[in-house]
Amino acid sequence: MPRPEVLDWLRKRFFPHMWCPGCGHGIILHAILRALVDSGKKREETVIASGIGCSSRMPGYIDACTIHTTHGRSLAFATGIKLANPELTIVDVMGDGDCSAIGGNHFIHACRRNIGITAVVMNNNIYGMTGGQASPTTPLGAKATTAPYGAIDPPFDICKLAQGAGATYVARATIAQPVICEQYIKNGLANNGFSVVEIISSCHTQFGRKNNRRTPLDNINFFRNNSVPIAKAQGMTPEDLEGKIVTGEFVKRETPEYTRLYLDLISRVGGNKA
Amino acid sequence: MPRIEFWQGNVSLAYGAIAAGCRFFGGYPITPSSEIAEVMSEELPRVNGRFIQMEDEIAGIAATIGGSVAGYKAMTATSGPGFSLKQENLGLAYMAEIPIVVVDVMRGGPSTGLPTSIAQQDVMQARWGTHGDHATIAYAPSSVQECYEVAIKAFNMAERFRQPVLIMSDEVLGHMREKVVVPEAGDLTLIDRKKPACSPDDFMAYKPDPEDNLPPMASFGDGYRWHITGLTHNEWGFPTNCATEIAFKSARLMDKVNVYRDEIVEYETESVEDAEMIVVAYGSVARTALSAVRQARARNIKVGYFRPVTLWPFPDREIEKLAEKAGKLIVPELNFGQMIHEVERAVHGKAGIIQMSLVNGELFQPSEILGKIEEVA
Numbered sequence: 001m002p003r004p005e006v007l008d009w010l011r012k013r014f015f016p017h018m019w020c021p022g023c024g025h026g027i028i029l030h031a032i033l034r035a036l037v038d039s040g041k042k043r044e045e046t047v048i049a050s051g052i053g054c055s056s057r058m059p060g061y062i063d064a065c066t067i068h069t070t071h072g073r074s075l076a077f078a079t080g081i082k083l084a085n086p087e088l089t090i091v092d093v094m095g096d097g098d099c100s101a102i103g104g105n106h107f108i109h110a111c112r113r114n115i116g117i118t119a120v121v122m123n124n125n126i127y128g129m130t131g132g133q134a135s136p137t138t139p140l141g142a143k144a145t146t147a148p149y150g151a152i153d154p155p156f157d158i159c160k161l162a163q164g165a166g167a168t169y170v171a172r173a174t175i176a177q178p179v180i181c182e183q184y185i186k187n188g189l190a191n192n193g194f195s196v197v198e199i200i201s202s203c204h205t206q207f208g209r210k211n212n213r214r215t216p217l218d219n220i221n222f223f224r225n226n227s228v229p230i231a232k233a234q235g236m237t238p239e240d241l242e243g244k245i246v247t248g249e250f251v252k253r254e255t256p257e258y259t260r261l262y263l264d265l266i267s268r269v270g271g272n273k274a
Numbered sequence: 275m276p277r278i279e280f281w282q283g284n285v286s287l288a289y290g291a292i293a294a295g296c297r298f299f300g301g302y303p304i305t306p307s308s309e310i311a312e313v314m315s316e317e318l319p320r321v322n323g324r325f326i327q328m329e330d331e332i333a334g335i336a337a338t339i340g341g342s343v344a345g346y347k348a349m350t351a352t353s354g355p356g357f358s359l360k361q362e363n364l365g366l367a368y369m370a371e372i373p374i375v376v377v378d379v380m381r382g383g384p385s386t387g388l389p390t391s392i393a394q395q396d397v398m399q400a401r402w403g404t405h406g407d408h409a410t411i412a413y414a415p416s417s418v419q420e421c422y423e424v425a426i427k428a429f430n431m432a433e434r435f436r437q438p439v440l441i442m443s444d445e446v447l448g449h450m451r452e453k454v455v456v457p458e459a460g461d462l463t464l465i466d467r468k469k470p471a472c473s474p475d476d477f478m479a480y481k482p483d484p485e486d487n488l489p490p491m492a493s494f495g496d497g498y499r500w501h502i503t504g505l506t507h508n509e510w511g512f513p514t515n516c517a518t519e520i521a522f523k524s525a526r527l528m529d530k531v532n533v534y535r536d537e538i539v540e541y542e543t544e545s546v547e548d549a550e551m552i553v554v555a556y557g558s559v560a561r562t563a564l565s566a567v568r569q570a571r572a573r574n575i576k577v578g579y580f581r582p583v584t585l586w587p588f589p590d591r592e593i594e595k596l597a598e599k600a601g602k603l604i605v606p607e608l609n610f611g612q613m614i615h616e617v618e619r620a621v622h623g624k625a626g627i628i629q630m631s632l633v634n635g636e637l638f639q640p641s642e643i644l645g646k647i648e649e650v651a
């Protein structure tokens with residue numbers, strides 16, 4: 001049972017939620033709320049932004065300043081909000097399609113700017129809401145409603161993408177590790193810059209039924225049996241790592257945060273006295 | 275004392291926006307609108323505003339909507355291809371009722387078309403570019419002075435009605451230099467969005483005030499918690515499939531212009547009282563048209579001039595009234611016929627309509643319109 005201070009963050013009048021029973025996203029919602037509460041955030045000073053998809057319905061259920069935008073574009077909206085009011089805490093929740101397909105451009109540029117937003121990427125390897133089509137993170141060979149013979153498109157590694165584009169905190173966990181998810185989101189919130197927390201989530205309804213992970217538990221067990229912490233992965237060959245999920249914190253570094261640079265620019269030209 | 279400047283249309287529009295209280299600009303470079311972004315990048319930080327060059331046109335309007343949600347008067351500017359790209363998020367701003375100003379400096383199309391040449395081919399896109407029914411307010415300035423003035427009006431309408439407002443400029447106007455009389459800041463009438471008076475727990479972001487049918491708007495960060503979505507929603511902002519709630523929301527979006535139409539519509543006329551024909555033109559073309567009308571008057575031809583300042587809502591009732599007397603309307607446009615369909619709709623067959631189309635990247639010559647007036651007279 002969630003703690004009362006966590007329950008305070010739920011917008012109860014918006015329930016029942018629209019996720020399937022057993023969906024992995026509920027575990028992530030709970031982890032996000034625990035991280036916000038434990039980080040001392042206030043609801044009226046916290047923005048939850050999202051795009052389109054199952055994951056993106058999450059902001060409706062959170063009693064904060066919430067904005068459910070267009071498919072893939074949430075980081076661009078969130079960038080505007082953060083620049084306008086850098087005091088706000090901004091969590092951008094998105095799916096794998098939002099982040100790495102239609103919104104890929106916004107994702108890499110948010111990384112490049114190092115703007116103070118925490119992106120929680122809920123990666124379930126599929127377009128769930130639209131009926132189980134292949135996404136840019138569908139594993140090679142996995143089946144989807146638009147990949148009936150198995151996916152041939154090489155998948156993205158979202159953490160490597162974020163690292164290459166300049167994000168200053170990058171981590172990955174699975175829904176089989178809810179406490180670690182919470183810890184990484186807290187670390188992301190504490191980072192003064194753009195943070196990416198990729199959480200491998202499950203869609204037993206759409207992905208699982210075509211790929212031998214039909215029940216929620218099949219998925220949790222799959223994540224448990226196939227996750228490899230970074231330290232262990234470093235000693236493994238690429239062949240050994242085939243099909244594994246490498247978890248841990250990939251990037252922790254400091255570079256100037258974007259809105260800080262802009263406020264400095266305003267001071268430099270005297271706008272702070274305007 | 276008003277100040278005199280010698281500005282480009284784009285520069286004038288940018289300074290007009292700042293005078294209107296615009297303090298947020300998100301954009302992306304595109305000809306022939308880039309000077310607007312350039313002025314904003316220089317001036318906004320000086321007034322504690324925010325400028326950001328985004329990664330694409332879509333992000334430019336998205337960030338602008340974000341800036342407005344966080345409490346700023348916000349604007350983006352673009353041209354043809356960029357206006358196409360912005361349409362989806364423009365629709366979100368209509369649905370979520372977020373005030374922003376979007377400038378389209380029209381150039382030739384379709385596609386990349388004629389980036390450095392004038393056209394008036396985006397008139398219908400301004401009305402119907404984003405999918406779904408919505409109410410459009412769009413200004414078409416025709417002088418550098420008016421670029422400054424409509425920027426202020428556009429912000430006032432956006433803030434008042436809590437919706438996007440468009441400024442349909444054009445390449446010639448954007449790059450032409452003219453004298454601008456800049457009013458004193460204290461002489462301007464500025465409208466700011468209506469804020470909620472209730473407690474945060476009672477705030478329903480889409481519940482209209484009974485007296486004007488318009489909902490007040492909080493900003494993220496000022497103590498209110500609320501939900502914004504592009505899904506059709508109820509008064510709490512929560513997605514709905516309830517027919518009554520859908521009908522209420524959809525009608526209310528349209529009513530912003532339907533109910534307040536007479537306060538929004540603007541137009542300009544000259545020599546219409548005894549006119550036996552009227553030239554109807556907007557934007558840069560209106561300048562050519564006015565010149566031709568004056569020359570024709572000097573030749574004792576009873577011709578008048580009508581210029582819609584708001585393309586949307588269109589001054590249809592006003593044109594209909596004049597058409598009953600005038601009998602003939604000449605409609606020159608730099609397209610194969612867009613506003614002319616509105617003119618036809620307005621006059622209900624009470625006047626003959628003569629179309630003039632020019633799609634070659636250039637303006638009409640006054641002699642061409644004068645020639646048509648003489649032919650029709």
